[in-house]
Amino acid sequence: MLDPAFMMLCLVILAALVFDYINGFHDTANAIATCISTRALSVRAAITMAAVLNFAGAMISTKVATTIGKGIVDGSNVTQMVVLAGIIGAIVWNLITWYYGLPSSSSHAIIGGICGSVIAHAGVTVLKFAGLKKIVMSLIFSPILGTVVGFIAMLLLYRIFCSSSPSILNKNFRRLQVASAALMAFSHGTADAQKSMGVITLALVSYGTIKTFEVPWEVMVACAATMALGTAAGGWRIIKTVGRDFVKLQPVHGFCAETASAGVILAASAFGMPTSTTHVITSTIMGVGLSKRLSAVNWNVAKRILIAWVLTIPASGLMAYMTYQVMSPLLGK
8 A cells, every 4th residue: 555645745746747837838938928929939949949948947056946945934844735735826826827818927826835835734933034035035126127127238239229220130139039038948947947846855855755955866857857848838828918918029129138037037046046037027028118118018918917926925825725724634734
């Protein structure tokens, strides 16, 4: 007869990989939306490139995974049920926002989910508020930085190429945008696949498979490959919102937004700070749009995106809390 604790561990790992898969088509849509909307790449080419580079990016570091796995809650109070309920809460919220085409943050969702489930299990006191402060501050300031960097970078490009013909300029930047989209996809892998790595490693520590929080290479490969598969599935609803409805982009704008976003994400990942790819790319697109004029931004879409951002942590936390309350009597704590 199979060990119930081992079966629960398998459920947790499966749920984390499902989350990673959904993250692939949910958040990667944001990463490649600009190059698709400017026709720098076809949908199929952009998705294929993003899948390959997501895998590569996910394999280079585990600093963000360590922040997620160790910086949110006291590990001694984390059970398999806590992790499972947290992941389910994040998955449900991601699917809701995907259905409505809202580019919400998978980073926020998994953080909110884990917090909600651990509160249901052991109360608020087991949260590590110093670690949560670091995470929340990075998630708040990264879109602000993205907007500023996107705005300034676009103004610099305007200044440098002010005498160039718009048609020639966009023709040249359409080629450059392929490189910037590749960098953006790579940076997304460095940031987002690591969230699932952190959650799975947390579950392995809780079960006793490993004694210290160090991400095994098998977990790295599994999460990187799963995100790449999710990326290959695409995410057209969110691509349309970010790349077409929010700000009308030309190749020069897409290049600027992608390059600025990748720079912010890679810098944060190097310090183990879990930024949101969604927030950064959306904010840099807004910064690029603002460099043209206020009316270049579709403020109705911006309002919908902001509402999704604000609701993500409490909504996914509430769903995880309710999931824990329903599942724990059935499966055990």
